[in-house]
Amino acid sequence: MELRSEEMPNGVKLVTLAGRFDIAGTQEIDQRFTAITATTKALVAVDVSAVSFLASIGIRTLVSSARALANRGGAMALIGPQPLVEQTLLAAGIDSIIPIYPNLDEAGRGLQASATAH
Amino acid sequence: MTWSVSLRVRNDLDELTRLAEWLNTCGEQHSIPEQTVQHVDLCAAEAVTNIMTHGFAEVGAHEIAVRLGQQGKDVVLEIEDDGVAFDPTEAEPVPLATLESTRIGGWGMRIVRRFSDEVRYRRIDGRNCLTLIFRQPSPTGT
Numbered sequence: 001m002e003l004r005s006e007e008m009p010n011g012v013k014l015v016t017l018a019g020r021f022d023i024a025g026t027q028e029i030d031q032r033f034t035a036i037t038a039t040t041k042a043l044v045a046v047d048v049s050a051v052s053f054l055a056s057i058g059i060r061t062l063v064s065s066a067r068a069l070a071n072r073g074g075a076m077a078l079i080g081p082q083p084l085v086e087q088t089l090l091a092a093g094i095d096s097i098i099p100i101y102p103n104l105d106e107a108g109r110g111l112q113a114s115a116t117a118h
Numbered sequence: 119m120t121w122s123v124s125l126r127v128r129n130d131l132d133e134l135t136r137l138a139e140w141l142n143t144c145g146e147q148h149s150i151p152e153q154t155v156q157h158v159d160l161c162a163a164e165a166v167t168n169i170m171t172h173g174f175a176e177v178g179a180h181e182i183a184v185r186l187g188q189q190g191k192d193v194v195l196e197i198e199d200d201g202v203a204f205d206p207t208e209a210e211p212v213p214l215a216t217l218e219s220t221r222i223g224g225w226g227m228r229i230v231r232r233f234s235d236e237v238r239y240r241r242i243d244g245r246n247c248l249t250l251i252f253r254q255p256s257p258t259g260t
Contacts, residue, residue, distance in 0.1 A: 022163060023134045053156070055163045056225040063222060070217055084156050091232035092225035097217040 001025030002050075005036050012043045012108045018050035021058030021085075030061050037065040041073040043111040045104060049080035054088045066098050075114045077107040119194060121148060122187030129170045129180040129199075134163055137184060144186050150193055154252050157233040158186065158195050161250050164226035165197050165206070173201030173246070193252040195234075198245050205239045206230070206248065 001019035008014050015036055019025055037044045046062070048054070066076040078100045081089060089095055099114075101107035125140050127133040138159055145155035166182055174180055185196040206227050215221070230237060236251035 020138075022138065023131050023167070053160065055160065055167070056223070056229060057167065059225055060222055063217070063220065067217055067220075067222075084153075084160070087232065088160065088229055091229050093228070094225075097215070097220055 001028045003029045003032055003036075008045075008104070008108065010108050010112070012045050012104075012111055013037070014045050014047060014104065016047040016050070020053040021048075021051050021061075022053055022055045023057050026057045026061055033061060034065055034068075037069055037076065042069065043074060043108075043115055044069060044076045045079055045101075045107040045111060046076060047079045047104070048085060049082065051085050052082065054081075054085045056092065059089070059092055059094060062098060063094065075111050077101055077111050079104055079107045119187035119189045122185050122194075123148075124183065124185045126181045126183050127166065129174060129182060131167065131170055133170075134166060137162060137166060140184075141186060148188070151254070154193050154254065157252055158193060158250075161230045161234050162195060162197070164229050165248055165250070168206070168226050169197070169199045169201055169246070173199055173204060175202050189251075191254040191256065192235075193254065195250040195252070197248045197250075200245050203241050204246055205241070207237050207239045 001017065001021060004016040006014050013036070015033065017029070069076050076098055078098055080102055081100060086100070089100065099110055101110055123144050125137065127137050141159050141162055142155060145158065162184065169182055180200060183198040187194050209227050230250065234250040235253040238249040240247045
């Protein structure tokens with residue numbers, strides 16, 4: 001699984017994931033993902049549009065990091081899941097705890113609104 | 119079943135990659151629709167991960183038997199293990215919660231129920247036998 005990270009001009013940290021978010025994928029990126037997302041007060045948008053498969057072990061990484069981020073005053077959002085991944089997120093109820101947006105612009109607005117609200 | 123193929127995996131999470139590759143290859147070889155293969159792949163990952171993580175009371179080598187086949191129009195996934203008795207059809211679904219209060223984990227059976235059409239469990243001769251059915255639509259016009 002691949003992970004890329006960049007700072008956007010609006011202050012949102014964009015993390016882009018690609019590949020299978022299964023046990024192997026999680027092992028490949030878990031430490032880096034956690035280090036990037038969960039150790040600062042930050043607004044983090046996770047682009048999952050190139051994630052082809054998401055198992056609950058991958059959901060665990062997302063939720064753990066989102067919670068750690070929230071505890072530091074930050075927030076996480078997911079961007080553009082493929083249909084199978086979106087259905088998996090909905091089945092697990094993740095959409096009610098990590099917002100899902102269709103694109104980076106909307107994710108950025110949503111994250112900044114949540115930051116303003118706190 | 120019309121046809122079936124079998125695989126045995128060790129109770130080692132590293133085996134999940136081999137399981138996924140096998141399921142996808144079998145799906146292609148037997149012309150199973152791509153979406154069904156994706157659903158089988160995901161359900162197998164969840165069910166087998168659950169067995170490997172929680173199913174064995176003691177440390178030691180165990181094997182989990184996975185069988186993929188076709189029964190009528192339906193695709194059938196059977197998973198057998200010799201772990202502790204566990205009926206996933208009776209497991210209480212993890213309640214949905216907030217980010218702060220949600221339990222980390224417990225999503226596997228929600229995912230299995232979402233992506234399979236029927237879940238059956240039996241305990242036979244000290245083995246858990248889980249059967250997942252993936253119904254296939256009838257061709258239009260028939």
